[in-house]
Amino acid sequence: MRRALELAATGPAGGLNPQVGCVLLGPDGSLLAEGVHRGAGSPHAEADALSRVPPGAAVGATAVVTLEPCDHTGRTGPCSTALIDAGVARVVFAQPDPNPLAAGGAARLRAAGVRVDAGVLADEAEALNERWSASLRLGRPWVTAKWAASLDGRIAAADGTSRWITGAEARADAHRRRAAHGAILVGTGTALADDPALTARDGERLLPHQPIPVVLGLRDLAPGAALHDHPRPVLRVPSRDPRAAVAAVADAGASSVFVEGGPTVVSAFLAAGLVDEVLVYLAPTLLGGDRLATGDIGVPTIAAQRRLALREVHRLGDDLLVVARPEGAPGSGGLHTSPDPGTPSTRPTEGD
Missing domain, CATH: 3.40.140.10 (Cytidine Deaminase, domain 2)
Incomplete structure (x- = not known):
């Protein structure tokens, strides 16, 4: 076996x-x-x-x-x-x-x-096959939300630069996690500002499995965007509604989607209650400013906070990966800590 x-x-x-x-x-x-x-x-x-x-x-x-x-x-x-x-x-x-x-x-x-x-x-x-099994139970693709941030929760400096907050080990882990999902999603804001490739790579080599690249939003991609060179056709979802994106991902034949952002898109998925797992890469640095990992997710008071259950914590070089799930969700218990990467992730505004 x-x-x-x-x-x-x-x-x-x-x-x-x-x-x-x-x-x-x-x-x-x-x-x-x-x-x-x-x-x-x-x-x-x-x-x-x-x-x-x-x-x-x-x-x-x-x-x-x-x-x-x-x-x-x-x-x-x-x-x-x-x-x-x-x-x-x-x-x-x-x-x-x-x-x-x-x-x-x-x-x-x-x-x-x-x-x-x-x-x-x-x-x-x-x-x-956890994500596949969960997608049957949920009636929709499994959604993983990922971002990389400083210890004070910023994903970019005041001028918008973000390459690189996290180190090479964290970024390699992120690419492996991309490859474990059926689709990878960003908003048009990130697609236009960062021109991400959205491929899953080991260094410069493409990994055998490439997730479907998905772009959510109303604006068009630039004619020379790196996404046009992706080995799989880009799935455009001309909407601001994360539910529309999830439905489109399911129609495209994927049982899981890796949401990388940026903050507007990640926050929309969180606010809609569509996130089954959160991956946060934390770098030991401080940036300050207003470039936060998330915006309004529908939490008006501390009593309404979205509690998560820690599932894993990994050290990746100088960075930490925190894996958490909504409290009460299947697989949300049992904290595991390890100095090893274990599996992967990525970030919304680190550009690719």
């Missing part, structure tokens, strides 16, 4: 389908094949693994899968039927399928006489 999880993590993140891996073992425990789901419309992990063995070679085999085999016909057929037809004798899976349209594979397999064992490393599998 750990190998299946490793395989799953190589699949694209942030889309309408989960990351899934499969290991196919022979009756004697030998490795027959491995499979991974590579995105919407491609074979599911089980079908991918089965396609790598000759006909009849999977009779009596065990399929170890990170997600309950689907029992749904969409762009591909149900994995439950494919496993039964191949003669697989046992299926071990980690996470039950939270999608009511696809669930039921375990029941179909058992009814066909296949031994089914569920829940192996379920917590790790659920963590891998």
Whole structure:
């Protein structure tokens, strides 16, 4: 199962389908094949693994899968039927399928006489697909809001310059977090002022997965904007309403969106109650002035403050990454501290 999880993590993140891996073992425990789901419309992990063995070679085999085999016909057929037809004798899976349209594979397999064992490393599998699972529950894409700031909460100096408040380790972490989302969003103000690329990079190298670049607002992009060179087409949302942006992201096939700003856009998402996770990179510096990370988010009194539950704190070079979620939200408890990056983030006005 750990190998299946490793395989799953190589699949694209942030889309309408989960990351899934499969290991196919022979009756004697030998490795027959491995499979991974590579995105919407491609074979599911089980079908991918089965396609790598000759006909009849999977009779009596065990399929170890990170997600309950689907029992749904969409762009591909149900994995439950494919496993039964191949003669697989046992299926071990980690996470039950939270999608009511696809669930039921375990029941179909058992009814066909296949031994089914569920829940192996379920917590790790659920963590891998947390945003995808949450998007099913929420009925909309998962929203992460991110900014980088000085200790006094400023995202830029008085003249508007902001490169760089945080250090190289924090920025690298941010790019990895971009790549873990289906879309990345800024407002037209940030797009025009900072000319961001909105790509996910490791140094100068583009990471394998690139989120859909989304620009929210009424103004047009400059003809020579860096966004025109993004490897994926820019999704323009001609509105000021964050709900319109979330709907457009869902229609574009993403189950999560990374909101980088600037402050007007981040504040609009916060005020609308659309933020599921907050990532704040804090640099040990002071800037003063009025370039604050957020503006009005609908908190008139201290009694109305938006309480967050700390989930993680990481030290990244000289900077800190604070990960928090609205109190009472799933996964909002259990503070974890670490000197390691763990995973990624970005900032609204650091320009790219």
